[in-house]
Amino acid sequence: MLYYRHFFPFKPFFQWLNYDTVPKPSKSFLNREICWTLMDDTFIRFQSYRTLEEFKNDMIRLNPAKFDLGAIYNIRPKDRHMVRPAAFIPVAKEMVFDIDMTDYDEIRTCCKGADVCNKCWEFMTVAMKIIDVAMRDDFGFKHILWVYSGRRGIHCWVADERARKLNNDQRKAIVSYLEVIKGGMQQGRKVKLPNTLHPSLSRSFETIQEHFRNLVFESQEILSEPENWEKILTLIPDEGVQARIRQSWEDSPNRAPSQKWAELLDTIGNEIGQRQALENFPRDIMFQYTYPRLDDKVSTNINHLLKSPFCVHPKTGRVCVPIPIEDCEDFDPSSPPTVPQLVQELNRYDATHATSGDDSNKLQDWQKTSLRKHVEYFERFLKGLSREMRENKLKGR
Amino acid sequence: MFTQHNRKSRQLLASGIKSTYDDDLYPTRLNFYREPPPLEISIEEFEQFALDRMQVLQALLTAQMRNLTPEQLDKAVSEAIRKYMPMSPNSKSSTSHRQLMEERRKDHISHFILRLAYSRSQELRSWFLRAECALFRYRFEKEMLKDQLEFLEKQNLSWKKVSDEDKRLLREKLKTSSFKAGNIDEETYFEVDFERVTGLVGRRQVYIQAGKAFVRLSDQVVLVLDEFKERLSHALEVTGRALPRMDEDDRLMPVLNNINKQYLGREFTSSAIAGEIQASDVDDLKVHMPLCMEHLHDELRREKHTRHGGRMQYGLFLKGIGLSLEQALIFWQMAFEKITPEQFNKNYAYNVRHSYGMEGKRTDYTPYSCKSIIMNNAPGPGDHHGCPFRHFSPPNLRAQLAAHNVDEFDTDDIIHKVQQRHYQIACTRYYEVTRAKMVGISPENIKGGLSDSATGSMIASQEVIEHPNQFFEQSYLLMKSKNAENEGGAAAAGATAGAGEGMDGVTGPVPLDATVRGRYTYKKAGASISSNVQHDIDM
Numbered sequence: 001m002l003y004y005r006h007f008f009p010f011k012p013f014f015q016w017l018n019y020d021t022v023p024k025p026s027k028s029f030l031n032r033e034i035c036w037t038l039m040d041d042t043f044i045r046f047q048s049y050r051t052l053e054e055f056k057n058d059m060i061r062l063n064p065a066k067f068d069l070g071a072i073y074n075i076r077p078k079d080r081h082m083v084r085p086a087a088f089i090p091v092a093k094e095m096v097f098d099i100d101m102t103d104y105d106e107i108r109t110c111c112k113g114a115d116v117c118n119k120c121w122e123f124m125t126v127a128m129k130i131i132d133v134a135m136r137d138d139f140g141f142k143h144i145l146w147v148y149s150g151r152r153g154i155h156c157w158v159a160d161e162r163a164r165k166l167n168n169d170q171r172k173a174i175v176s177y178l179e180v181i182k183g184g185m186q187q188g189r190k191v192k193l194p195n196t197l198h199p200s201l202s203r204s205f206e207t208i209q210e211h212f213r214n215l216v217f218e219s220q221e222i223l224s225e226p227e228n229w230e231k232i233l234t235l236i237p238d239e240g241v242q243a244r245i246r247q248s249w250e251d252s253p254n255r256a257p258s259q260k261w262a263e264l265l266d267t268i269g270n271e272i273g274q275r276q277a278l279e280n281f282p283r284d285i286m287f288q289y290t291y292p293r294l295d296d297k298v299s300t301n302i303n304h305l306l307k308s309p310f311c312v313h314p315k316t317g318r319v320c321v322p323i324p325i326e327d328c329e330d331f332d333p334s335s336p337p338t339v340p341q342l343v344q345e346l347n348r349y350d351a352t353h354a355t356s357g358d359d360s361n362k363l364q365d366w367q368k369t370s371l372r373k374h375v376e377y378f379e380r381f382l383k384g385l386s387r388e389m390r391e392n393k394l395k396g397r
Numbered sequence: 398m399f400t401q402h403n404r405k406s407r408q409l410l411a412s413g414i415k416s417t418y419d420d421d422l423y424p425t426r427l428n429f430y431r432e433p434p435p436l437e438i439s440i441e442e443f444e445q446f447a448l449d450r451m452q453v454l455q456a457l458l459t460a461q462m463r464n465l466t467p468e469q470l471d472k473a474v475s476e477a478i479r480k481y482m483p484m485s486p487n488s489k490s491s492t493s494h495r496q497l498m499e500e501r502r503k504d505h506i507s508h509f510i511l512r513l514a515y516s517r518s519q520e521l522r523s524w525f526l527r528a529e530c531a532l533f534r535y536r537f538e539k540e541m542l543k544d545q546l547e548f549l550e551k552q553n554l555s556w557k558k559v560s561d562e563d564k565r566l567l568r569e570k571l572k573t574s575s576f577k578a579g580n581i582d583e584e585t586y587f588e589v590d591f592e593r594v595t596g597l598v599g600r601r602q603v604y605i606q607a608g609k610a611f612v613r614l615s616d617q618v619v620l621v622l623d624e625f626k627e628r629l630s631h632a633l634e635v636t637g638r639a640l641p642r643m644d645e646d647d648r649l650m651p652v653l654n655n656i657n658k659q660y661l662g663r664e665f666t667s668s669a670i671a672g673e674i675q676a677s678d679v680d681d682l683k684v685h686m687p688l689c690m691e692h693l694h695d696e697l698r699r700e701k702h703t704r705h706g707g708r709m710q711y712g713l714f715l716k717g718i719g720l721s722l723e724q725a726l727i728f729w730q731m732a733f734e735k736i737t738p739e740q741f742n743k744n745y746a747y748n749v750r751h752s753y754g755m756e757g758k759r760t761d762y763t764p765y766s767c768k769s770i771i772m773n774n775a776p777g778p779g780d781h782h783g784c785p786f787r788h789f790s791p792p793n794l795r796a797q798l799a800a801h802n803v804d805e806f807d808t809d810d811i812i813h814k815v816q817q818r819h820y821q822i823a824c825t826r827y828y829e830v831t832r833a834k835m836v837g838i839s840p841e842n843i844k845g846g847l848s849d850s851a852t853g854s855m856i857a858s859q860e861v862i863e864h865p866n867q868f869f870e871q872s873y874l875l876m877k878s879k880n881a882e883n884e885g886g887a888a889a890a891g892a893t894a895g896a897g898e899g900m901d902g903v904t905g906p907v908p909l910d911a912t913v914r915g916r917y918t919y920k921k922a923g924a925s926i927s928s929n930v931q932h933d934i935d936m
């Protein structure tokens with residue numbers, strides 16, 4: 001209850017959504033859809049605000065469980081009933097990605113469902129690296145914000161103007177370009193890539209190779225337990241090879257995973273002349289076990305709602321803080337502060353710092369807590385954005 | 398972004414030419430349809446032109462869907478074009494200039510008429526977009542290189558050429574980006590914004606760097622197609638929004654409505670072939686369901702839950718077979734055993750009501766067709782929706798077929814069709830084989846189309862399955878007909894072995910009458926939804 005009143009960083013948040021170099025509310029802010037989710041799970045969609053004050057007041061009044069950001073429309077969402085339904089159209093929104101750990105449940109062994117730990121978090125690290133680099137190098141985007149989703153995943157917000165203006169077709173193309181893992185529950189082998197990899201996938205493969213051993217052998221122990229390694233063996237497209245490797249692993253199950261893997265590579269290597277289908281199998285398995293798993297729907301529709309950064313996750317109480325991409329390897333999912341923690345920190349600060357009569361040094365409450373460094377990172381992200389905006393203004397756009 | 402018009406033709410249009418044609422108006426057969434024709438026509442011509450174009454589009458799409466060799470396809474389509482809307486190339490000296498212009502004028506006008514007829518709803522727009530893109534591609538590829546280049550030049554598409562120096566630097570990358578990269582040094586490459594080539598990007602068939610895509614000249618067709626598709630898609634939405642202002646005209650609207658009623662195919666809003674279905678009836682009706690829906694049903698029973706994609710696909714299907722909103726709410730609530738009624742009402746009831754058009758913008762969503770299920774919204778990890786013939790791995794598909802007692806010969810046949818990516822034809826085969834068993838006819842008797850019984854000929858003349866609800870209805874009617882047959886009196890079956898062409902090839906346009914008598918209602922007619930809503934436009 002206290003979080004939004006004391007800790008939510010309103011000013012930087014407004015500066016972001018306003019997408020302008022001046023504090024006057026722009027169309028980007030006025031026409032943005034905000035969707036509140038209240039504590040009793042009711043949604044209130046299509047809310048919009050004329051000023052930061054108005055937004056802040058509603059937030060404090062409603063005391064939401066969380067809130068989502070929707071698209072920027074052609075008119076103020078609150079005014080949508082004044083026109084025909086067909087005349088209320090989304091016009092812009094950041095390109096977003098949502099990576100949820102439950103999509104990895106079929107390959108992770110340390111946790112399941114809503115749980116997350118440092119071991120399986122490496123999947124998220126790999127996902128961030130691969131997608132971030134693709135967005136920058138391939139698509140030329142620069143202003144990318146990665147955010148902890150509060151419990152078991154990450155969100156990515158690509159805020160470049162060029163990204164905001166993408167239509168659904170283009171978003172779909174980007175997702176399709178990135179997507180490698182295809183298939184529902186009934187599809188066993190989910191990765192089938194051609195002999196020659198596209199330059200973007202070759203680059204991703206390098207990242208995959210950096211993490212594969214640690215992730216699959218060490219933390220997930222895939223090759224240490226029969227029931228785990230069986231999932232890989234069943235995918236081998238040659239019964240004979242499968243049986244041979246299975247036998248060998250069953251005979252000496254305590255061998256090091258790297259040894260088992262080396263044996264698999266060897267056995268397959270010898271057979272490749274005979275069976276075409278085997279050729280790319282080890283590489284494809286590496287992709288299947290480490291490449292990012294995206295939720296298409298979140299990214300392909302311009303009006304899809306996504307939880308805002310700096311919300312509190314209703315179930316865990318943790319703040320959805322940004323993850324600096326340059327330090328993504330060091331991120332610990334249990335490190336973002338919880339609301340009780342913030343309250344403690346605030347109280348501690350106030351107790352140890354006497355309030356001076358000089359109000360000009362008055363700090364915001366969030367500045368007195370561990371939230372400070374997260375907001376400062378966010379402000380660096382904003383700085384980059386405002387540089388882009390000033391450059392665009394000079395170019396006369 | 399959409400570049401300026403050919404300045405000369407603009408001047409001509411502005412001068413208000415009504416009945417004479419200028420040489421420059423249609424320099425080639427190809428047309429981007431940027432501007433509506435500035436000419437007058439009679440209302441008879443209006444309808445006739447539109448129907449003729451429909452014949453061509455329909456022939457093209459049907460031919461593409463059937464299992465034809467490229468020669469057969471070409472023959473079928475060019476036959477339709479010759480008959481309904483001939484388009485002679487510039488090189489053909491036997492056609493007079495005047496005739497060339499007449500042909501191209503008809504092409505131009507008919508396109509715009511159909512734009513009006515097909516801009517009303519998302520599904521209509523999708524269909525039209527697909528059809529027009531297919532036609533444009535077909536015609537572009539038939540054109541000689543000279544005419545192709547001339548056409549493109551006039552469009553002023555402003556693509557930047559890649560210098561030889563840059564090409565050398567990017568050589569390796571260009572080579573590995575596309576299956577078809579031939580000799581890099583000889584090809585011309587263009588640098589365009591990636592937004593312009595979503596087709597290539599989506600298929601990862603192009604090298605992109607810092608937002609620029611490097612496209613080969615021979616991939617030009619793709620670029621051009623994407624331009625065409627993008628412009629048409631945009632234009633259709635604009636037209637759709639402008640359409641209601643046309644309502645006062647009562648000459649054109651009846652004609653337009655008639656056009657797309659004839660050819661859209663059945664939408665299955667609520668055919669209620671089995672009468673009013675209760676929630677408790679669904680398990681028994683499983684025997685008539687296609688594999689995709691049966692799978693969803695089985696997984697629902699097994700997991701006591703279905704994810705969103707599955708709920709949409711299966712839920713709308715159930716609506717199509719006659720499950721009312723009230724019964725649907727009961728069905729899903731009972732199916733989600735582990736969830737309390739309160740939780741159900743909070744998390745799922747809204748979505749069910751939304752699919753029935755009771756919430757939000759109140760669109761009465763139609764059940765997904767096979768094309769839609771196969772092409773859109775592929776299942777991800779944990780999902781069970783989609784088309785089994787498309788989305789199951791072959792071993793899993795075999796297991797499913799075996800569980801339905803399909804013998805090895807037929808299973809191999811089906812798998813073969815799947816490998817050739819003819820998913821709907823595979824499904825149709827599955828239908829034939831399993832229904833034959835159901836009515837007790839040996840499948841061999843079906844293969845040659847030989848069978849004495851009415852039911853036998855019903856199965857033998859089965860048209861390609863295009864919609865899960867079609868599968869259900871025909872199976873249900875089959876059983877009814879068999880029961881009637883058993884009780885004596887073939888007349889009671891009332892099923893006509895219709896004019897379906899089987900799967901050998903296209904002999905003409907697809908007939909409009911149903912092969913099996915059923916009640917197919919169209920979107921506007923289904924009025925069992927909330928009355929205070931305008932349905933004319935849904936976006």
